[in-house]
Amino acid sequence: MLNRRHFLTGTAAVAATGALAACAKTNNTTSASSTGGAAKTLTLGFSQVGSESGWRAANTQSVKDAAAAAGINLKFSDAEQKQENQIAAIRSYIQQKVDVISFSPVVVTGWDTVLQEAKAAKIPVILTDRSVDVSDPSLYVTLIGSDFEAEGERAAHLMEHVLQGHTGPVNLAQLEGTTGSAPAIDRTKGFAKVMAASDPTWKIVVTQTGNFTRDGGKQVMAAFLQSHPEINALFAQNDDMALGAIQAIEAAGKKPGVDIKIVSCDGVHDGFVAMTQGKINAIAECNPLLGPQLMDAAKQVAAGKTDLPKWIKTKESDFTQDQAAAALPTRKY
Ligand code: GZL
Ligand code: ZN
Numbered sequence: 001m002l003n004r005r006h007f008l009t010g011t012a013a014v015a016a017t018g019a020l021a022a023c024a025k026t027n028n029t030t031s032a033s034s035t036g037g038a039a040k041t042l043t044l045g046f047s048q049v050g051s052e053s054g055w056r057a058a059n060t061q062s063v064k065d066a067a068a069a070a071g072i073n074l075k076f077s078d079a080e081q082k083q084e085n086q087i088a089a090i091r092s093y094i095q096q097k098v099d100v101i102s103f104s105p106v107v108v109t110g111w112d113t114v115l116q117e118a119k120a121a122k123i124p125v126i127l128t129d130r131s132v133d134v135s136d137p138s139l140y141v142t143l144i145g146s147d148f149e150a151e152g153e154r155a156a157h158l159m160e161h162v163l164q165g166h167t168g169p170v171n172l173a174q175l176e177g178t179t180g181s182a183p184a185i186d187r188t189k190g191f192a193k194v195m196a197a198s199d200p201t202w203k204i205v206v207t208q209t210g211n212f213t214r215d216g217g218k219q220v221m222a223a224f225l226q227s228h229p230e231i232n233a234l235f236a237q238n239d240d241m242a243l244g245a246i247q248a249i250e251a252a253g254k255k256p257g258v259d260i261k262i263v264s265c266d267g268v269h270d271g272f273v274a275m276t277q278g279k280i281n282a283i284a285e286c287n288p289l290l291g292p293q294l295m296d297a298a299k300q301v302a303a304g305k306t307d308l309p310k311w312i313k314t315k316e317s318d319f320t321q322d323q324a325a326a327a328l329p330t331r332k333y
Helices: 004-014 021-034 052-071 082-093 112-120 148-162 182-197 216-225 237-251 269-276 291-301 321-330
Strands: 042-050 073-078 100-103 126-128 143-145 170-176 202-210 233-236 259-264 282-285 311-313 316-321
Touching: 042 082, 052 073, 052 126, 052 237, 052 269, 052 291, 073 082, 082 100, 082 112, 100 291, 112 126, 126 291, 143 291, 148 182, 148 233, 148 259, 148 282, 148 316, 170 182, 170 216, 170 237, 182 202, 202 216, 216 237, 233 237, 237 259, 237 269, 269 282, 269 316, 269 321, 316 321
Parallel strands: 042 073, 042 100, 100 126, 126 143, 143 311, 170 202, 170 233, 233 259, 259 282
Antiparallel strands: 282 316
16 A cells, blocks of 8 residues: 555656646545645534433434534533533633634623633534523524423423313422523523413422432422322423422322322433333423534534524424324334
């Protein structure tokens, strides 16, 4: 196998025999690769929240699969739900001079400084999944993610649907997502907005974070049932906390989906299975498959396009128990 130097000499020899076209093509390729002019592989630095839920696992897989399919060199880090780990990861991507930085911010605040460092380093930033509260919106190019306030409203409408024909008071428990995260803040807001306009006898008697994990949902729901035995409806802000709460409800000798109606967000596989078992009554889907849109956006910003929409909203829908069995076989996550 000729090494590169010999090969280049060979190419020059071909030029001498007048096969200019072949040589020009080869030279172009050679000269391009020797000057690095050929299409450079794009390097994307991605900081993921953690691995707290089935949604997160599906989101991570989507990012990795889409990077591979797009021929993008992905540097991936898992922050274990700690903001300081995400900030450190973003700083390391800046030092490595990646072409684009992307992350799903665990909470909405505390990003101005590190995003100003990325801006100073002229590295464009794309948000996925969750948004940030920053003083200067130019600190990121676009957010690819869901409308969480709409998800909260959708969940409340699903709860109305599930409670149709219910007589007597509705005593709601709410399991909130990670404190300070965009989904927790906005799902809470959206759910409350519809509740306020709904039947005044409905009230949220207790609300607390379960940090988007199954264990969190189980522990907090067990405590809820101790302090509020009158609970007959639960809004869990993700399926994993609903699945944990189901364990606590059953341990307390009650039937989830019957004695306590349950609506959650996400629509992961196990959430659909719980609906087919009659344990979750309805789910407001939150689509984790953001990878392909992220890679498209990364290629565009790397090519200098900066006029992307500030928010690329994710498409998603709602599911009730009766639709779950039919939908399950074709679910992608
Ligand atoms: C929502 C995402 C949330 C999911 C949870 O887009 O940020 O975080 O609802 C996940 O399952 O942990
Ligand atoms: Zn309504």
